[in-house]
Amino acid sequence: MKKIHLFFLLVVLLSTDLAAQKKNTAVNSRNAPGVTRPKLIVGMVVDQMRWDFLYRYSERYSKGGFKRLLRQGFSAENTFIPYIPTYTACGHASVYTGSVPAINGIIGNDWYDRDLKRNIYCAEDTSVKTVGSNTRAGLMSPKNMLSTSITDELKLATNFKSKVIGISLKDRGSILPAGHSADAAYWFDGQTGDWISSTYYMEQLPAWLQEYNRRKTVNTYLEKNWNTLYPIETYTQSTEDDKSYEGKSRGEEAAIFPHPYKLYAGKDFEKIKSMPYGNTMTLELAKLAIKEERLGESGVTDFLAVSCSATDYVGHQYGPNSIEIEDTYLRLDQDLAEFFDFLDAKYGKDNYLFFLSADHGAAQAPGLALEKRLPGGTFGDGNVIKILNKLFESRFGIKKAILTSTNSQIHFDHEAIEQAKADYNEIKRLTIAEFRKQPEVSDAVDLSKLEQTTLVEPIKKALTNGYNAIRSGDIYVLLKPGYLAGSKTGTTHGSGYPYDHHIPCVFMGWNVKPGKTNKTYHMTDIAATLAAMLRIQMPSGCVGEPITELTHQYQ
Secondary structure: OHHHHHHHHHHHHHHHHHHHHHHHOHHHHHOOOOOOOOOEEEEEEEOOOOOOHHHHOHHHOOOOOHHHHHHHOEEEEEEEOOOOOOOHHHHHHHHHHOOOHHHHOOOOOEEEEOOOOEEEEOOEOOOOOEEOOOOOOOOEOOOOOOOOOHHHHHHHHOOOOOOEEEEEOOHHHHHHHHOOOOOEEEEEEOOOOEEEEEOOOOOOOOHHHHHHHHOOHHHHHHOOOEOOOOOHHHOOOOOOOOOOOOOOOOOOOOOOOOEOHHHHOOOOHHHHHHOOHHHHHHHHHHHHHHHHOOOOOOOOOEEEEEEEOHHHHHHHHHOOOOHHHHHHHHHHHHHHHHHHHHHHHHHOOOOEEEEEEOOOOOOOOHHHHHHOOOOOEEOOOHHHHHHHHHHHHHHHOOOOOEEEEEOOEEEEOHHHHHHOOOOHHHHHHHHHHHHHOOOOEEEEEEHHHHHHOOOOHHHHHHHHHHOOOOOOOOEEEEEOOOEEOOOOOOOOOOOOOHHHHEEOEEEEEOOOOOEEEEEEEEOOHHHHHHHHHHOOOOOOOOOOOOOHHHHOOOO
16 A cells, blocks of 8 residues: 555656746747756846955845845856956947947947048937937947857757847937847936837837836835935945045035936936936836736747946046945945845746846046055047147148047048048158156057067956957057046946956856856856857857856756
8 A cells, every 4th residue: 555655656746847937937938849948048248347355345245135046046257358448338239149340330339430521420320210219319239249149049050039128218228239130129218207218120119118107116216315325324335425536416515325316306317327216117127028028938049138328427526435336336236136036936946047247447536546555547639630740731731630539549540641641651650659657658559460569468358358350449549557537536447457348257057066166267258158158159249158156057
């Protein structure tokens, strides 16, 4: 009798196990035969997140946010950006293409176009129209990105059955990760307070997003104002609140808490980007998109690309050592915990794959560097360019030999130089020599002759990876560590130094065992790792390599 009971118990257990397996692998019914993939992939880029922010405020992080990510996920602790300059558009494009600006063409947020004789924006596209508002904020598409993304390759691998959506306050943070073949990309229009898209993706917003816009949720967040999550005296990982080198908002006498953002409700919707609730609203919309678009429910793997942009705006205004940044990350930690709980309830912990990284880091605020006797400061190249243009006019008869400076790159007027029959090599030599005289400048180099330049190898390689022969400038001006091209308040980024280059890279969920590696990896390895895990082709311009400590876990 005991044997019979034992037999039936085994049958029940096996049936339960088979049912569970069937449930967990149901997503593969429309994927390639024999290939196992998660129901949903969520890629998150936290704008301007330095690697150390994973740990800096960990004493007050919740168990379910960043701590859970590190506890249950796999972290490539030494992940770096392999190119210069380090800007938002470049970072988002490179994470998802596995490529570098030299190949994917996204060399900055904008760049000088020699044919059009003007700066062009990374995502601009005047052939499309705005969907969701009557502004020009929707004249955007991914057409300027020259290679495919991992999201495009997932589409190709499933014969375009996978659904791909991008969401970010910034258009470039939504459009570039979502790729060329995305079903949708949504971004925030600060003029109207609505989430919008473009006719590249659709003719009208889906009903669920129209309804969300009608509620004007942005006002709800602005009306909360911005005070610290905890008593302000407990923010011991930051400098004091009242600092002259932190940027004031309009209507403020000083850049101190509480920030009266209620003043902007119904008027200046753009301000939501500069407070942590901008991230809260972004993740709120991400959860709504998952629900309403039924992501991960079709039997084929879907992809949601999310970028949390408020961290970048706060960092630019206040700097990475401010109470504002500390509070922003403590609040983002709580938002992450809620987001993970939502994904768990929706799919089960092992049925979705989540990864988190950043598009760049940030330098310390120049004012803080001065205050604490650290190397650093600001640099503007305007006076140097004036001196050089006067020199070239008197010596070669060229009125404006230097057309513009953008992304730390000097652009010469090649046509004018040629018409004047001037010595172009001499013009470049004089330009380099003049910039090298500046106390804030580490070096200035001819981008077309990098192989002949004496530079430390990591910097030379990063400049090469960032140089696109069609879109880049002629001379690159390298600043000393800690120096930045920007205002005297807040901070910025763009250099080739660790504070800009060292970024988080953590995977969690489907087929990920907890662990860490201190081996050096790069931003471009994220797309290569996803391709290996999903058994799909790498993006067309990919130069990255899989994180083998992670991919070997399940092979």
